Amino acid sequence: MILAPLVDALADVPPDIPRVLTGLAEWLACVVYVLLRRRRWPWSRFVVLAVAALAVQVGVQVGAGRLPLGLWTVGMAAAVAAMYGFIVSAAKVSARDAGYFTARALVLAELVAALHWQMHVFFFVPEGRDGSVWSTGFFVLVYAAAFAGAYVAEARHFRSRQSLDVTSGELASTVAIALVTFFMSNISFLNANTPFSGRLGPEISYIRTLVDLCGFVALYAQQGQRLQQRARAEVRAVDEMLRRQHEQYLQSKRSIEVVNRKYHDLKHQIAVIRAEDDDDRRRSYLDDLDASISGYARQADTGNGVLDVVLTTKSLECAERGITLTYVVDGAALDFVSTMDLAALFGNALDNAIDGAAAVPATDQRLVKVAVYARDRFVLLSFENYFTGELRTEDGDIVTRRADRTRHGYGLKSIRHTAEKYDGSMTVNTEGGWFVLRILLPVPQDAPARRPSRPRPRAAVEPTP
Structure with missing residues (x-):
């Protein structure tokens, strides 16, 4: 019932x-x-x-x-x-x-x-x-x-x-x-x-x-x-980009001040060299003088004007911060990348590498290496820096080690986004104490075919004594 x-x-x-x-x-x-x-x-x-x-x-x-x-x-x-x-x-x-x-x-x-x-x-x-x-x-x-x-x-x-x-x-x-x-x-x-x-x-x-x-x-x-x-x-990212641009302005201002100081120092040093009668001492003074200005006299020549500006600016920053920067770059291989994207890629990658190298206690291990070359319709970009500590990851992504995440940690995300914009990829790994960032970009079909690139002469920027 x-x-x-x-x-x-x-x-x-x-x-x-x-x-x-x-x-x-x-x-x-x-x-x-x-x-x-x-x-x-x-x-x-x-x-x-x-x-x-x-x-x-x-x-x-x-x-x-x-x-x-x-x-x-x-x-x-x-x-x-x-x-x-x-x-x-x-x-x-x-x-x-x-x-x-x-x-x-x-x-x-x-x-x-x-x-x-x-x-x-x-x-x-x-x-x-x-x-x-x-x-x-x-x-x-x-x-x-x-x-x-x-x-x-x-x-x-x-x-x-x-x-x-x-x-x-x-x-x-x-x-x-x-x-x-x-x-x-x-x-x-x-x-x-x-x-x-x-x-x-x-x-x-x-x-x-x-x-x-x-x-x-x-x-x-x-x-x-x-x-x-x-x-x-994205708003926070734009704010971060503006903050970085301000930092770049301050860095350029500091670089100009450093060059001005070098200029005044050179006047006095040249006067001493002229007054020196001993040939051996004069040669010694000239060698010291050449070493002291080596980090400032070298202009990057990669075959790409955008990269020349970025690498020259970062070279001055490395010299000031006691970091050795070396690069072998075929800039012409990246002609298909827009100016803004190229500046973003290298700017973010080098900023991360320089920050990581600057945190290394041993001065002789503050190293940053950059390589760019083309092969089989692909262009490989490699950024390596010696680093200490451990990588922090969340959901498979590397996160910044800085406390303020609202202002930091967008560099790798920006690099990955830019690489994927060109149907490329980004990988990050650690190899024997080195932090290695690699970006693989396919050359567009409408781009003219190029022979395997010959790396330009290896440029080195040693820290200023």
Whole structure:
């Protein structure tokens, strides 16, 4: 007698969404997020891949529908895996970013499928028009409008050329939201005897659609918050760049003052040399004089005007701070890099290397080495400096050892961003007490082919005695 109302209520449960429609919704949701990123393949191959992915997605859903209820989670896991495989193979995204998009696509697919099916059951099933031309047209209209609207809405938050950079914590929270949304929206079909289950047909459909909508809104708001945090980080980065420019101005001012002091010292030293009658002493004075100005007289000549300015400025800074800087640079190999990007790459890399070398207690180990050369349509940039201590990492990224992270720690991120802008890569490792930063840049196809570069004469800047 107690179970009689429950049995009567379950008899009113509406039919579940056909598996074919569920698979189609999941595939379309994946297509939405793939189109928001850069594609891995040209359109012809992408279409073939998408058609194959549609067949796999629908096939997995149909196969999962034939499994017993106890294996329901296995079927859903297979469907999610198929969605992940489609996204990671069709779009230029990392494994972590693909997981982020898969979670969002799952919630979007559930929302559209539930919304359409709720209205379909309400308008067409009672009238006996299920499967009619009108119901088919209604299905096309709802799916097209829903997924097109989702694409327009999500396009505000995702730019194809903008890196996603999803952290492990953000991925975990997104997956958690997607799983909770999916579970709560389907709990009435799994077990109607829970405090969160619906027992009437319209109630079950309404709960399902409402929960999916809440999940999609939560994920949409999460991405908006991520963008706001990134914008604040970019503002801090701009502030850091302005601060560095001010420091560069102060450094240039100090360099000018050093040169002026050298000029006044030289006048007195030349006077002493002129008055010296002993040839041996005169030669000794001249040798000392040559050593004292060696760090200031050498102008970098790399074949690239931007690098000449940067290396000359950094050479003066190294001489003042007691650091030995050596470089073998084929500047012409980097002609395809813009002036601003080239200055940012070398400025940040040399700033980090000089700061690391300056912290070494032993003066004879304060060394910085730079190398740039081209080989097989690639250009390799290498920056090495002796360092002490241990590297600190968070989420796989090296973080600054300084206490104020709001003003420091953007150098390597800026270098990585600039390298990826040219479809290149950046690697960092430690080798025998050396901190090694390497940047690999592919030469654009439209750039003229160059013979393997011959390194220019090795330049050395010794610290000023």
